[in-house]
Amino acid sequence: xxxxxxxxxxxxxxxxxxxxxxxxxxxxxxxxxxxxxxxxxxxxxxxxxxxxxxxxxxxxxxxxxxxxxxxxxxxxxxxxxxxxxxxxxxxxxxxxxxxxxxxxxxxxxxxxxxxxxxxxxxxxxxxxxxxxxxxxxxxxxxxxxxxxxxxxxxxxxxxxxxxxxxxxxxxxxxxxxxxxxxxxxxxxxxxxxxxxxxxxxxxxxxxxxxxxxxxxxxxxxxxxxxxxxxxxxxxxxxxxxxxxxxxxxxxxxxxxxxxxxxxxxxxxxxxxxxxxxxxxxxxxxxxxxxxxxxxxxxxxxxxxxxxxxxxxxxxxxxx
Amino acid sequence: xxxxxxxxxxxxxxxxxxxxxxxxxxxxxxxxxxxxxxxxxxxxxxxxxxxxxxxxxxxxxxxxxxxxxxxxxxxxxxxxxxxxxxxxxxxxxxxxxxxxxxxxxxxxxxxxxxxxxxxxxxxxxxxxxxxxxxxxxxxxxxxxxxxxxxxxxxxxxxxxxxxxxxxxxxxxxxxxxxxxxxxxxxxxxxxxxxxxxxxxxxxxxxxxxxxxxxxxxxxxxxxxxxxxxxxxxxxxxxxxxxxxxxxxxxxxxxxxxxxxxxxxxxxxxxxxxxxxxxxxxxxxxxxxxxxxxxxxxxxxxxxxxxxxxxxxxxxxxxxxxxxxxxxxxxxxxxxxxxxxxxxxxxxxxxxxxxxxxxxxxxxxxxxxxxxxxxxxxxxxxxxx
Numbered sequence: 001x002x003x004x005x006x007x008x009x010x011x012x013x014x015x016x017x018x019x020x021x022x023x024x025x026x027x028x029x030x031x032x033x034x035x036x037x038x039x040x041x042x043x044x045x046x047x048x049x050x051x052x053x054x055x056x057x058x059x060x061x062x063x064x065x066x067x068x069x070x071x072x073x074x075x076x077x078x079x080x081x082x083x084x085x086x087x088x089x090x091x092x093x094x095x096x097x098x099x100x101x102x103x104x105x106x107x108x109x110x111x112x113x114x115x116x117x118x119x120x121x122x123x124x125x126x127x128x129x130x131x132x133x134x135x136x137x138x139x140x141x142x143x144x145x146x147x148x149x150x151x152x153x154x155x156x157x158x159x160x161x162x163x164x165x166x167x168x169x170x171x172x173x174x175x176x177x178x179x180x181x182x183x184x185x186x187x188x189x190x191x192x193x194x195x196x197x198x199x200x201x202x203x204x205x206x207x208x209x210x211x212x213x214x215x216x217x218x219x220x221x222x223x224x225x226x227x228x229x230x231x232x233x234x235x236x237x238x239x240x241x242x243x244x245x246x247x248x249x250x251x252x253x254x255x256x257x258x259x260x261x262x263x264x265x266x267x268x269x270x271x272x273x274x275x276x277x278x279x280x281x282x283x284x285x286x287x288x289x290x291x292x293x294x295x296x297x298x299x300x301x302x303x304x305x306x307x308x309x310x311x312x313x314x315x316x317x318x319x
Numbered sequence: 320x321x322x323x324x325x326x327x328x329x330x331x332x333x334x335x336x337x338x339x340x341x342x343x344x345x346x347x348x349x350x351x352x353x354x355x356x357x358x359x360x361x362x363x364x365x366x367x368x369x370x371x372x373x374x375x376x377x378x379x380x381x382x383x384x385x386x387x388x389x390x391x392x393x394x395x396x397x398x399x400x401x402x403x404x405x406x407x408x409x410x411x412x413x414x415x416x417x418x419x420x421x422x423x424x425x426x427x428x429x430x431x432x433x434x435x436x437x438x439x440x441x442x443x444x445x446x447x448x449x450x451x452x453x454x455x456x457x458x459x460x461x462x463x464x465x466x467x468x469x470x471x472x473x474x475x476x477x478x479x480x481x482x483x484x485x486x487x488x489x490x491x492x493x494x495x496x497x498x499x500x501x502x503x504x505x506x507x508x509x510x511x512x513x514x515x516x517x518x519x520x521x522x523x524x525x526x527x528x529x530x531x532x533x534x535x536x537x538x539x540x541x542x543x544x545x546x547x548x549x550x551x552x553x554x555x556x557x558x559x560x561x562x563x564x565x566x567x568x569x570x571x572x573x574x575x576x577x578x579x580x581x582x583x584x585x586x587x588x589x590x591x592x593x594x595x596x597x598x599x600x601x602x603x604x605x606x607x608x609x610x611x612x613x614x615x616x617x618x619x620x621x622x623x624x625x626x627x628x629x630x631x632x633x634x635x636x637x638x639x640x641x642x643x644x645x646x647x648x649x650x651x652x653x654x655x656x657x658x659x660x661x662x663x664x665x666x667x668x669x670x671x672x673x674x675x676x677x678x679x680x681x682x683x684x685x686x687x688x689x690x691x692x693x694x695x696x697x698x699x700x701x702x703x
Contacts, residue, residue: 001624005320204700229639236618258611258614311604
């Protein structure tokens with residue numbers, strides 16, 4: 001029994017964290033809100049490190065790592081509120097498509113009808129009557145949708161199945177792809193929650209009212225202690241689910257659903273606490289908090305919301 | 320990460336399971352927080368000790384099995400899974416013993432630990448006072464230096480099972496001029512000593528589980544000082560992280576309660592509201608949440624044990640443990656009562672369990688104090 005990570009896994013995470021700190025500051029997230037096309041510099045840097053191929057075998061040009069590394073890296077992408085479709089590309093598509101993805105971006109409708117980065121993707125993995133099909137960008141029509149987190153760049157996708165190529169018709173493989181997407185999103189939600197908490201703690205130490213930092217008031221402390229509690233208990237659930245997917249255990253779906261339910265709830269909880277503890281400044285678009293908060297609102301309900309996943313847990317445990 | 324048990328650990332589990340199956344009393348014992356029930360629980364404790372299951376993680380010389388933390392977790396899972404009796408010795412073995420191991424002299428270890436393991440000495444905790452609850456450093460009970468020892472005066476209260484125990488470990492103000500957490504000494508006091516008066520009183524659930532303890536010129540020898548004179552606060556803090564952390568409330572306890580909750584749900588389902596059953600829908604989601612909460616606590620504990628095994632014992636994180644298990648315990652009993660509907664009014668295991676669960680957010684440092692600790696020591700928010 002060992003519930004933790006290897007030094008190598010943590011070193012890679014630290015390297016990716018450093019990359020995001022350098023290449024994906026809040027300005028990059030903000031720019032993705034209104035850009036005509038998505039700036040790919042961060043993604044190209046990730047691809048240089050091989051991150052999109054984290055789950056792809058080394059023989060096929062990937063890093064040959066498993067879902068434990070994947071969730072650590074996706075947690076970092078959540079911390080950075082990365083606009084690019086890293087879950088869709090690295091967690092969902094790469095294991096199915098294997099070699100040759102390179103720095104290409106993949107979008108998919110497996111997590112819901114609103115497809116993030118639909119217009120920016122090079123390739124789309126879409127549900128079809130006979131399974132999952134891959135489409136080149138030019139083969140589909142994307143209708144951009146106004147959404148709350150515009151950095152998600154979500155849209156509706158229209159396609160004719162015959163314009164794509166069948167990736168898999170195996171329902172088991174599609175279920176596994178879905179579980180990887182839900183797991184990856186859960187990891188991002190933990191990262192988002194962590195960052196919102198850090199932002200709020202820093203603000204509460206600095207902001208003074210009644211002559212003292214607001215973080216010295218118990219009302220604020222207790223709210224942030226609760227937020228911390230939610231994050232610290234959701235994170236091990238995500239890590240365990242990663243292990244369950246990597247080892248294809250019988251309880252894989254149950255463990256992924258537990259992770260996604262906890263991460264969704266935690267991120268929504270922390271978002272609420274973060275906004276309230278910031279006060280009016282948090283309720284502006286000039287301040288960065290909303291970039292993370294709106295992503296959390298979206299991801300909490302993408303790939304199945306808390307209630308949907310708890311239902312799946314319930315079926316797995318016989319209630 | 321490796322979430323499987325080794326062959327040796329599986330063998331340990333099988334051995335524990337087999338013994339518990341053969342030995343756990345078939346019908347539950349009366350509450351160990353009553354005089355009659357306490358005596359029956361002592362018989363059980365002695366049976367555990369004779370089979371070397373009383374203190375599995377202790378060294379063999381003191382009655383244990385030198386079990387690893389992992390084996391200890393496995394034992395606890397099996398213990399609660401088997402529906403075995405509450406541990407009336409817990410305040411000694413889980414709260415005092417870790418402090419004795421860390422601060423005790425060899426003579427103290429030899430004198431105290433074997434008798435504690437064998438349930439020959441029964442220990443209660445003497446920390447809280449009428450005016451020192453959450454504000455523990457406000458202790459006023461005094462220990463005055465006398466020839467060869469100390470003279471105690473003052474009062475302790477909320478002492479769990481104090482009326483049934485024969486020893487108390489407590490904090491006393493040994494430096495009369497000191498304030499707050501300075502000048503306290505950790506003392507071991509025989510409750511049979513002259514000048515000690517113990518008065519038991521009823522808890523919310525009706526059991527005589529509480530006591531107040533009065534000290535009037537009670538003499539205690541020097542050999543009963545644990546750790547340094549005037550250093551009692553630091554010594555005591557070693558037990559607070561045991562109390563809040565994983566040793567007092569292992570995941571096995573809540574996993575077992577949740578299993579009973581799932582059984583209750585399966586036996587009655589989620590009945591529709593009706594004039595006869597005046598409770599609402601939505602209980603299935605709460606049952607699943609209860610399961611998730613208990614499972615999350617188990618995972619958090621696996622993570623904490625991994626860290627401890629690697630030489631990073633829990634610090635302020637123990638406050639997060641305590642917040643989680645105590646509030647989870649209330650919610651999962653609440654869900655059971657809602658499943659029972661109007662029947663919840665009857666006395667029974669769930670009703671009793673619920674009333675006990677309500678004490679969780681209060682004892683071992685109130686959850687308000689735990690939130691302060693988490694905010695100040697983990698998040699680094701300013702104290703004032």
